[in-house]
Every structure is written in C-alpha cells, then in structure tokens.
Amino acid sequence: MSSIQQELVNIVGEDYASDRREELFTYSKDLGTSQPLWPEYVVAPKTTDELQAVVRLANETKTPIVPLGGGLTLAGLALPQKGGIIIDLKRMDKILEVNEQGRYIVVEAGISHGKITSYLKKNHPNLMHSEPGAPPAATVGGNLAIHGQGDLAHPYGFNTDMVNGLEVVLPTGDIARFGSCAVGSGWYTMHPLPDIGLFLGWNGATGIITKVSLKLYPCKKFRENNMFVVENEEFVPDVLFEISHLGMAEDLIATSSEIPPMMNRLHYISIINTGDSEEELEFKRHMTFDVQLAKYIRSGVGGIVSLYDERTRPQVSKSADWKKGGGFEYVGAIVPVSFYPECYRRGSEISGRHFIPYTVLGRVIGSCHSMMFSWSYAFNRADDATVKHARDALHETDELVMEINGTIWKPAIFGQKLMLERMDQGALRLMKEVKKILDPNGIMNPGNWEVD
Amino acid sequence: MNLMEYKYKDMIHRCFRCGYCKFPTDWSDVTNCPPYARFRLESYSAGGRLWLIRAWLNGELEWSPNLANIVYSCVGCKNCVEKCPHSFNDDVVNMIIAAKTAMVDEGKIPKAVGEFLTNVQLHGNPYGMAAKRREDWMEGLNLEPYKNQEYLFYVGCEGSYDTRAQGAARATAKLLQKAGVSFGVLGSQEISDGNEVEMMGEDALLEDLAKKNIKMFTDLGVKKIITLSPHSYNVFKNRYPDFGGEFQVYHHSQILANLLKKGLIKAPEQADARITFHDPCFLGRWNEEYSAPRKVLAAIPGATFAEMARNKKGALCCGGGAGNFYTDFLGGSEDSPARIRAREADETKANILAVACPNCLTMLEDAVKTEGLEDKIKVRDISEILTA
Ligand SMILES: Cc1cc2nc3c(=O)[nH]c(=O)nc-3n(C[C@H](O)[C@H](O)[C@H](O)COP(=O)(O)OP(=O)(O)OC[C@H]3O[C@@H](n4cnc5c(N)ncnc54)[C@H](O)[C@@H]3O)c2cc1C
Ligand code: SF4
Ligand code: SF4
Numbered sequence: 025m026s027s028i029q030q031e032l033v034n035i036v037g038e039d040y041a042s043d044r045r046e047e048l049f050t051y052s053k054d055l056g057t058s059q060p061l062w063p064e065y066v067v068a069p070k071t072t073d074e075l076q077a078v079v080r081l082a083n084e085t086k087t088p089i090v091p092l093g094g095g096l097t098l099a100g101l102a103l104p105q106k107g108g109i110i111i112d113l114k115r116m117d118k119i120l121e122v123n124e125q126g127r128y129i130v131v132e133a134g135i136s137h138g139k140i141t142s143y144l145k146k147n148h149p150n151l152m153h154s155e156p157g158a159p160p161a162a163t164v165g166g167n168l169a170i171h172g173q174g175d176l177a178h179p180y181g182f183n184t185d186m187v188n189g190l191e192v193v194l195p196t197g198d199i200a201r202f203g204s205c206a207v208g209s210g211w212y213t214m215h216p217l218p219d220i221g222l223f224l225g226w227n228g229a230t231g232i233i234t235k236v237s238l239k240l241y242p243c244k245k246f247r248e249n250n251m252f253v254v255e256n257e258e259f260v261p262d263v264l265f266e267i268s269h270l271g272m273a274e275d276l277i278a279t280s281s282e283i284p285p286m287m288n289r290l291h292y293i294s295i296i297n298t299g300d301s302e303e304e305l306e307f308k309r310h311m312t313f314d315v316q317l318a319k320y321i322r323s324g325v326g327g328i329v330s331l332y333d334e335r336t337r338p339q340v341s342k343s344a345d346w347k348k349g350g351g352f353e354y355v356g357a358i359v360p361v362s363f364y365p366e367c368y369r370r371g372s373e374i375s376g377r378h379f380i381p382y383t384v385l386g387r388v389i390g391s392c393h394s395m396m397f398s399w400s401y402a403f404n405r406a407d408d409a410t411v412k413h414a415r416d417a418l419h420e421t422d423e424l425v426m427e428i429n430g431t432i433w434k435p436a437i438f439g440q441k442l443m444l445e446r447m448d449q450g451a452l453r454l455m456k457e458v459k460k461i462l463d464p465n466g467i468m469n470p471g472n473w474e475v476d
Numbered sequence: 477m478n479l480m481e482y483k484y485k486d487m488i489h490r491c492f493r494c495g496y497c498k499f500p501t502d503w504s505d506v507t508n509c510p511p512y513a514r515f516r517l518e519s520y521s522a523g524g525r526l527w528l529i530r531a532w533l534n535g536e537l538e539w540s541p542n543l544a545n546i547v548y549s550c551v552g553c554k555n556c557v558e559k560c561p562h563s564f565n566d567d568v569v570n571m572i573i574a575a576k577t578a579m580v581d582e583g584k585i586p587k588a589v590g591e592f593l594t595n596v597q598l599h600g601n602p603y604g605m606a607a608k609r610r611e612d613w614m615e616g617l618n619l620e621p622y623k624n625q626e627y628l629f630y631v632g633c634e635g636s637y638d639t640r641a642q643g644a645a646r647a648t649a650k651l652l653q654k655a656g657v658s659f660g661v662l663g664s665q666e667i668s669d670g671n672e673v674e675m676m677g678e679d680a681l682l683e684d685l686a687k688k689n690i691k692m693f694t695d696l697g698v699k700k701i702i703t704l705s706p707h708s709y710n711v712f713k714n715r716y717p718d719f720g721g722e723f724q725v726y727h728h729s730q731i732l733a734n735l736l737k738k739g740l741i742k743a744p745e746q747a748d749a750r751i752t753f754h755d756p757c758f759l760g761r762w763n764e765e766y767s768a769p770r771k772v773l774a775a776i777p778g779a780t781f782a783e784m785a786r787n788k789k790g791a792l793c794c795g796g797g798a799g800n801f802y803t804d805f806l807g808g809s810e811d812s813p814a815r816i817r818a819r820e821a822d823e824t825k826a827n828i829l830a831v832a833c834p835n836c837l838t839m840l841e842d843a844v845k846t847e848g849l850e851d852k853i854k855v856r857d858i859s860e861i862l863t864a
Contacts, residue, residue: 039514039515039809040515040516040517042517042519044540044542045537045538045540045542046519046528046537046540046542046543046546047517047518047519049519049527049528049531049536049537050517050518050519050524050527050528051518053527055492055493055494066517068516068517094495095518096494096495112516112517112518114506114516115516117505117506136505136506138499138503138505138506139503139504139505139506141503142502142503142504142505143504146502146504146785159494159495159496160495160496160499160503161494161495161496161498161499161506342561342562344492344494344562345490345492345562345563345564348486348487348490348564349489349490350489350490350491350492351492404489405489405490406489
C-alpha cells in the first residue's frame with residue numbers, strides 16, 4: 025500500500041478510500057464522450073474535518089485533487105486531468121437547518137438535489153428550491169461549481185444567484201466562510217459584505233464547497249405544464265418575452281427535437297404555471313393565452329397543445345437511450361433569448377452532418393435576461409464511430425457558440441480553451457493571480473480553467 | 477465468458493450511470509441500493525456495477541476478487557428495476573445476475589459464495605447442516621408429514637435451521653393448526669428452494685433443485701403450497717413453471733390475512749403495541765404484494781401502526797437477499813442496510829418491527845441488537861405477533 029493510500033485510510037477508514045483498479049476504473053469515466061482519465065486514489069470523506077485532512081495531505085504531497093459530486097456534468101469536469109485523488113463528496117449530505125420564514129436551507133454540499141426536494145416536500149411543503157433538470161443525484165456543490173440553473177431559473181436566475189452563504193475548504197486545507205455566516209449571525213444573506221466571488225463557476229479549481237445556504241422560494245400547491253407550439257422558430261424569442269412579461273411562469277423552456285416526429289421542426293414552449301387555487305391557475309392561464317399570446321393564436325401561427333399536465337420530475341436522461349445507445353452529451357451556452365432561431369437552425373445542421381437526430385432546448389434565465397441553450401448529441405456507447413460523431417458535433421457546437429458571440433456553459437476542457445483564448449486580458453490576469461494565491465501548489469482540479 | 481456470449485450483450489452498455497436507481501420512490505436519499513448505501517463508492521451503485529461488468533466482459537478490466545465482491549454485493553432487491561427510467565429497467569438486476577453466472581461458470585466467485593453453493597449442493601441447505609436437523613423446528617408441534625392434505629407448508633432453509641427463524645416457522649404452523657387448515661410438511665425431506673442459488677448465478681443448481689422439488693411435490697400430489705419465506709414464494713411462483721412445476725403458491729402473510737378475514741384465527745389484543753412493517757423485497761418489489769402483511773397487522777386490536785418513511789416499493793432492503801444473509805458482504809458498519817433500517821424503524825417510535833421473511837427477521841434482529849435498540853423495539857414475524 026502506498027503511503028498516500030495509507031494516509032487516506034487513516035483519515036476516512038478503509039471502506040471509503042480505495043486505490044483498487046475497480047474503483048479507479050469507475051471514476052475514470054463519466055457519462056459523456058470524454059476519454060477515460062484515471063485517478064490514483066478515490067476517497068469519500070464524511071465530515072469537513074476528514075475532508076480538510078485529505079486536502080492538507082494532497083497539498084503537502086502536491087497531489088492533484090478533484091472534487092466530485094454526482095459526476096453528472098457529462099463534460100468530463102470531474103475527471104482527473106492530471107491523476108491524483110478523486111474526492112467523492114456525496115457522504116457529506118446533511119440538512120443542517122431550514123429557516124422557514126427566512127426562506128433558506130443550509131446543507132452540506134454533497135447532498136443531492138433530489139434529497140432536498142423530497143425533504144422540503146415532506147417537511148415544508150410551502151417552500152421549494154431550484155432543482156436542475158439533471159438526474160436527482162446531482163449535488164448542490166457540483167451544481168454551484170458550474171453555475172447550474174434549475175426549475176426556478178425564470179423568476180430567480182442561476183442557482184448561483186440563490187446562494188445565501190458558503191463554507192469552503194481552500195486548497196491549503198484552511199476553511200473560509202462567506203456571507204452573514206462569516207460574521208456568525210446565521211446564514212440568511214451573502215450581502216452586504218464585500219464581494220468574494222471566488223468559488224462559484226470554478227469547477228472546484230479554487231476550493232471545495234462544503235456548506236451552502238440556499239434561498240428557498242414559495243412553493244404553490246398546484247403546478248401544471250401548459251404547452252404552446254409554434255412552427256416558425258423566429259417567433260420563439262417574442263413568445264418567451266411576452267410570457268416573461270407576465271412574470272408568472274415558474275419555468276419557461278422552448279424545445280424542439282427530431283424525435284418523436286410530432287416535435288420535429290416544431291417549437292414547444294413549456295410554461296410552468298403554479299397556483300394555490302384553481303382560480304389562481306385559471307387566471308394565469310387566461311393571462312398567458314387569452315391576453316399575452318392571443319395574437320399568435322388568432323393569427324393561427326401558434327397554438328395551445330396541452331393544459332393541465334401535471335408536472336413530474338423531468339427524466340431527461342431518457343434521451344440517452346435513443347437507438348438503445350446509452351449515451352448523450354450536450355453543449356450548453358448562455359446566450360440572449362434572441363439567439364434561439366439561429367442556435368436551432370445551426371444546431372440541427374450540425375446534428376444532420378453527424379447523423380444524430382437533433383435535440384435543442386432553451387431555458388429562460390431571469391426575465392429573459394439570458395437563456396441556457398443546449399444542443400444534445402446522442403451516441404451509442406457500444407459503437408465508437410457514433411461516440412466520435414457526438415464528440416465532433418460537440419466541438420463544432422463549441423465553435424459555433426464562439427462564432428455567434430455566446431458563452432459556453434460548463435464547457436469541457438476543449439470549450440474552456442476556446443473561452444480562455446477570447447477572454448479579456450485583465451480578467452485572465454486576475455484569474456491567474458487568484459488561482460496562484462488560493463492554490464499555490466496547483467493541486468485543485470488542475471487542467472480546469474487553467475490560464476497559461 | 478466474453479461479452480459476445482453474455483446474454484445481455486446488446487443491452488448492458490445502455491446504462492447511462494445517471495443514478496436514478498439510487499433513490500427510493502419518494503426520492504428521499506441516494507441510499508436505496510443497499511451496497512451503495514453501505515460503501516458509498518460509485519463502483520457499488522447499480523450503474524457502477526453494470527459498467528464494471530461490461531468492462532470485465534469486454535476485456536477492459538481483469539477479473540479480481542474485488543470485482544467479484546462488488547458484483548456479489550448486489551442483494552437482488554430490485555430497487556434499481558423500480559427506479560431506472562429506461563425501457564430496459566426490467567433487466568437491470570438480470571444483467572447483474574447473469575454476470576454472477578459468468579463468474580460461476582469460470583469458477584471465479586468469492587469464497588463465501590462458493591461455500592454457500594457447495595453446502596446447498598451437498599446438503600440441500602446453505603448452512604451445511606444435516607438433513608435430519610431440518611425437523612428441529614417442529615419439535616413438540618405434532619405436525620403431519622405431507623400426504624394429500626390441502627396445503628404443503630414449505631418452511632425453507634432459514635425457518636428450518638436458523639434458531640431465530642424457527643420461531644416464525646413454529647408460530648405459522650401453530651396458527652395454521654389453530655385455524656384447522658389441512659396441511660403437511662416435508663420435514664427432513666425438504667431441500668432448498670433454489671431462489672438464492674439463482675440470485676447467486678448458479679443456474680444449473682437452480683435447475684437441479686427445481687426439478688428435484690417439482691418431482692417430490694408432484695409425486696406427493698402437492699397442489700397448493702404455503703411458504704414461510706418470500707424467497708421460496710418467489711421461486712416457486714415465478715421460476716418453477718419454467719421447469720414444469722405449476723403449483724398454487726401462497727406466502728404465509730396471504731394465508732394469515734385470509735384466515736383472519738374469515739374469523740378462523742383471531743389476533744390477540746395488544747394495546748401497547750406500536751408496529752412498523754419492513755417490506756421484504758421478494759414479497760414486495762418482486763411480487764407486488766404489499767397489502768397482505770399490512771392486513772394482518774391491521775387486524776390486531778388496540779395496536780397502532782406507523783409506516784417507515786421508505787416503504788412498499790420504496791423500502792430499503794435489509795441487505796440479506798441473494799445469499800447475503802450468509803455471505804455478509806454488507807455487514808460490519810453502521811451503514812450496513814439492516815442497521816440503517818433498524819434506526820428507521822426506531823424513528824417511527826414503534827416498539828415492534830414486524831417482518832414477513834425469515835431472512836429479514838434474522839438480519840434485522842441482529843441489527844437492532846448492534847444498534848443497542850433491543851430494549852426499545854422487538855423484531856417479530858407477523859405470525860409471531862399473532863401468537864403473542
Ligand atoms: C440528463 C441531464 C440533464 C441536465 N440538466 C441540467 C439542468 O437542467 N441544469 C443544470 O444546471 N445542469 C444540468 N445538467 C448538468 C449537471 O448534471 C448538473 O449541473 C449537476 O448539478 C452537476 O452536479 P454534480 O454534483 O453532478 O457535479 P459534478 O459533475 O460532480 O461536478 C461538477 C464540477 O464541480 C466540481 N465540484 C463538485 N462538487 C464540488 C464542490 N462541492 N465544491 C467545489 N467543486 C465541486 C467538480 O470537480 C466538477 O468540476 C444535466 C445533466 C444531465 C446528465
Ligand atoms: S440502471 Fe438505469 S437508472 Fe441506474 S444508472 Fe443505469 S441507466 Fe441510470
Ligand atoms: S438489485 Fe438492489 S442491490 Fe442490486 S443493484 Fe439493484 S438496487 Fe442495488
């Protein structure tokens with residue numbers, strides 16, 4: 025047994041530290057098209073103390089460490105680019121506090137989004153958080169580390185806009201807290217202290233998020249998916265704009281896909297309306313369709329597809345099994361809502377070139393402040409040629425995002441390079457300095473957001 | 477065995493490793509796959525296991541004792557089948573069992589699994605105990621050997637040999653006697669039902685046991701069977717027909733519920749009892765019988781009932797399935813599923829943790845003791861509660 029492995033066992037116990045090939049294999053791959061990258065060790069701490077000890081060990085021995093939550097980004101962001109230790113954080117999953125009136129929840133960052141949703145539903149049915157459309161095993165820490173967005177993106181923005189407080193283990197093993205919790209007065213706000221935006225969106229390259237206070241929002245008793253359809257993609261931005269003017273929809277998503285045929289070349293706009301009573305819902309339906317979208321309905325270019333569909337947990341991962349292939353990966357871009365038509369057209373061309381049925385989706389973030397637009401490429405895990413097609417399509421899409429002046433969301437290493445090449449020099453210099461100060465030995469998820 | 481010979485070669489790559497299968501029905505946590513709950517490394521999740529199996533069959537990974545342990549830590553609880561959103565979900569557990577079969581075929585199985593299978597092969601039970609000792613549980617009960625009675629009461633290996641599970645066998649037999657049910661037992665003639673053997677991938681031994689049992693049952697004229705164990709119930713009901721054995725099979729919970737309904741037995745008043753119920757996987761998820769044991773418990777005058785948060789389709793397995801009550805791949809930790817379950821039972825403030833399976837009975841009773849909860853909560857088979 026190597027001395028690092030022995031140390032890891034000493035810290036977390038032998039069940040939760042492994043250098044066996046089977047564990048290393050499992051953590052060498054993610055769900056997307058990335059080539060395998062092998063860690064040397066895998067460790068699953070339970071407490072912040074254990075995590076701190078692991079980070080200190082890594083820092084002393086200059087061993088790379090890669091924090092891992094659900095491992096669900098698809099983009100290889102928690103694969104060890106330079107070997108080292110994978111730190112699986114999912115045992116750090118406690119709910120520490122819910123402040124009902126203050127509308128926040130404090131959790132350990134390895135907790136799954138599914139667990140939070142379930143807990144709130146049972147114990148605080150009038151409160152909810154913004155759960156990403158990812159599989160429910162996605163963790164809070166992992167999602168914040170990539171600026172995720174969830175089902176409250178339309179009214180409230182990115183999930184990282186909903187943070188009320190953070191605790192982070194720094195690459196040296198020290199602990200730092202941010203927000204009101206830093207002055208010991210509870211976890212109720214990030215403001216008005218000086219801004220230290222050093223951890224959100226960094227793919228764990230600056231520190232490991234261990235505790236988070238997340239804002240909670242009113243959860244209405246009923247929620248329904250009201251679906252509107254247009255044939256002409258040019259109408260989509262305006263439809264979204266009109267609906268967001270009402271400020272009532274909880275989630276607002278436009279989508280189009282080649283399969284099933286009834287969705288091909290049509291654009292479905294899913295409007296999640298909620299209410300505490302039938303009257304409230306009826307009012308929202310009325311405002312949405314009879315007032316705001318009436319011009320589309322009257323002129324016959326848009327129509328209501330369905331009303332009253334109960335909203336269930338999205339199971340997007342089903343699209344992985346197109347043609348029984350078991351895989352897909354997507355490029356997400358943060359773009360203005362007005363980009364929808366071009367993103368759709370160019371994306372479906374890329375899909376066509378790679379023999380993959382197109383699937384695109386745009387989720388409105390904030391009051392049409394931006395949109396997360398995704399192009400998904402399915403592949404067959406057992407057929408390398410299709411994996412290559414998907415990988416090539418992803419790269420072409422990354423380049424497309426750059427060409428149209430978008431920003432790539434949770435870019436894989438390829439996309440990160442494209443973004444860094446174009447990034448403002450001042451910002452680049454600062455990123456480099458920040459990284460040097462926080463992570464003097466360059467151990468934290470190296471290869472990610474790495475400025476040369 | 478390589479991938480091309482593997483029964484699920486066209487399916488196993490379809491697992492996306494998305495992890496829906498870690499959750500129970502209420503999404504309350506990622507801990508509903510027992511080995512994953514115990515070890516919390518991705519290799520122990522259903523998806524991790526499927527990816528490892530594929531890598532082994534593909535030649536990407538060599539077989540190793542650790543690989544075998546990971547594969548054999550699957551207790552066959554079917555939570556993954558319940559929660560996987562994909563169209564192949566029915567076969568998730570079958571893909572794992574088929575990998576165990578591949579390991580059996582190559583003689584590459586963990587030692588404890590080898591012992592279990594050899595004992596069943598040689599002695600007809602996993603404990604390696606003499607056939608004669610199968611009658612120990614019957615002592616003083618005055619039971620008739622099976623001979624044209626309406627029912628065969630098939631006790632199974634745990635009920636016959638395990639001193640704790642014997643209590644459930646005895647209680648069930650007494651209730652049947654009390655109700656005047658016409659039944660007989662096989663005594664020392666009884667051999668393993670083969671359910672665990674199949675879950676451990678030993679297809680040939682299952683076939684052998686099934687054929688022997690079917691011949692014995694048929695020769696004796698058995699038409700209806702009452703089983704103590706949901707494991708026996710499952711294999712008799714769902715697998716024996718494949719070998720030509722068609723019997724009317726009942727789990728003891730179904731029979732007891734019916735006897736209570738007809739007034740042929742009466743549940744004793746238990747005013748201080750607060751009962752929670754642990755669903756056995758082979759009655760619940762494997763056979764969708766959730767109501768019979770609850771009907772039995774509902775018939776107890778004065779008792780209150782409290783569900784654990786994870787129940788029915790979403791129940792957490794005790795960790796004893798697929799031979800794990802013997803091989804014990806999941807033991808030795810506060811995160812052992814049986815111990816988690818004991819704590820969950822305690823959270824309901826119940827003073828009786830009711831079970832309907834001899835495996836669950838022994839697993840959970842041990843767990844309650846290890847957790848130091850034995851003064852607060854008693855583990856009882858539903859039959860034992862009715863004879864209290
Ligand atoms: C089918 C599907 C649908 C999806 N839909 C959405 C969606 O609607 N919205 C959305 O936002 N995302 C979506 N995603 C992307 C992704 O799965 C989620 O964002 C998810 O929340 C990421 O969390 P994770 O725990 O899986 O992170 P991981 O993949 O484990 O980690 C992400 C990054 O953060 C780092 N990291 C992990 N934990 C920490 C921590 N505690 N501190 C610091 N760094 C850390 C990792 O090293 C990695 O770089 C989807 C993915 C899939 C497969
Ligand atoms: S078995 Fe199904 S739910 Fe589980 S990881 Fe595989 S695809 Fe996902
Ligand atoms: S059957 Fe149970 S133990 Fe086996 S992989 Fe599925 S959930 Fe896990």
